């Protein structure tokens with residue numbers, strides 16, 4: 001049985017609209033944002049204490065929330081101003097992270113690894129301060145072979161000097177060999193699973209294939225039953241949906257100061 005050092009549940013986050021950029025998902029939803037900041041705190045403590053830099057985001061099968069979590073964790077880590085964060089999209093078959101961040105596929109990691117683009121050309125700024133992205137690049141017939149080469153290894157080594165945290169969005173472990181191919185280059189993986197969706201046996205198999213020493217923790221996405229209503233009932237007063245109008249603020253201050 002693989003030991004999972006931390007387990008975090010997302011709550012019941014908002015559906016993101018098709019046209020919405022990944023880096024803005026959940027903005028305006030204070031419950032979701034607080035849950036995500038909690039995940040950030042756990043990850044940040046872990047990376048600081050254990051001196052980790054390169055984290056893979058993975059899962060057993062497709063559609064468990066890897067890409068969304070990678071983008072939002074990157075956004076939240078960058079938002080503290082303490083970390084310069086790089087996202088690397090190695091799900092070359094899909095390129096969802098690249099598309100979701102609103103950037104072009106090429107030049108990206110495939111062009112860099114094939115030698116047709118320089119590092120400067122593939123390191124792209126996003127519209128979030130301190131958050132950068134290496135796009136997936138053009139599709140290639142065998143991403144696993146490309147990622148297995150020495151050049152990807154030295155790319156990750158170079159990135160360790162340039163960024164504080166590197167988050168790699170990967171394809172599902174049980175579907176293709178890409179994630180296991182790059183396993184050695186990461187300091188560990190955050191494994192996503194989706195409530196009511198991921199078969200238990202598949203999660204177990206994926207964790208075993210990845211190997212215990214690479215599992216940093218797990219995130220349970222889309223948890224049923226933890227609705228906004230649940231959070232509002234128990235913690236509602238902590239979440240301020242919108243600020244009160246300024247007139248009300250000054251009125252309250254006057255009252256507190258004993259003015260009429």
Ligand SMILES: Nc1ncnc2c1ncn2[C@@H]1O[C@H](COP(=O)(O)OP(=O)(O)OP(=O)(O)O)[C@@H](O)[C@H]1O
Nearest residue numbers: 013014015016061062063064065066067068172222
């Ligand atoms: N917590 C969530 N709340 C709302 N929508 C979500 C949530 N997590 C994921 N989704 C949506 O579910 C779909 C799959 O999520 P995502 O692309 O992040 O999964 P993935 O694990 O990266 O999938 P794949 O293996 O296909 O790359 C996306 O449309 C995403 O926006």
Ligand SMILES: [Mg+2]
Nearest residue numbers: 066067091096
């Ligand atoms: Mg994905």
